[in-house]
Amino acid sequence: MNYIETNITDVFIVEPKVFGDDRGYFFESFNQKAFEKHVGKIDFIQDNESKSTKGVLRGLHFQKPPYTQSKLLRCIEGEILDVVVDLRQDSTTYKQSLSIVLSGENKKQIFVPKGFAHGFLVLSETATIAYKVDQYYAPDYDSGMAWNDEEINVDWGINADEIQLSEKDKGLKPLSETENPF
């Protein structure tokens, strides 16, 4: 497993070692010892899976303290553009975003630390994603910011009229109008 640093501190791309043979393939999708060696101590306590159709954008989400979450996310089937935004106000990369294509083919994973807004856009007909989190879901502490915040200026590579949002996500505001607990 390769743990690749990114231009945003504490955000890692994980590339599993895939063993292919004539039956198919095998890979370790998570190994706590290797993870803690490269990234740091973690206690993932909930696993999530979601499936979405092309053009669905979920995000940009975060949970507020004391229920902030780190996430280790991968795309099992299909292809997504995954985006994280650094909300840590003391970070040198505050308000910077990072985008990466995750797919069932490339099997890459992204580690999203606490203090980030996170979202993704489905690029393929359908996409199934799976992620581990280190804090339980806390709906009262659920929050987020608008995917199309002009100040953050994420290039989603798609027109707004092709994007499908949840009612909740349609109501999200730009970061400047959002309480940032980080």
Ligand SMILES: Cc1cn([C@H]2C[C@H](O)[C@@H](COP(=O)(O)OP(=O)(O)O[C@H]3O[C@@H](C)C(=O)[C@@H](O)[C@H]3O)O2)c(=O)[nH]c1=O
């Ligand atoms: C996230 C979550 C949702 N739910 C429920 C609440 C709701 O009825 C239904 C759908 O919830 P949402 O609309 O919030 O799901 P979704 O928009 O997929 O939310 C997720 O988006 C991605 C981008 C993230 O980063 C995640 O942390 C999470 O915020 O599932 C849980 O029971 N547990 C959970 O951990």
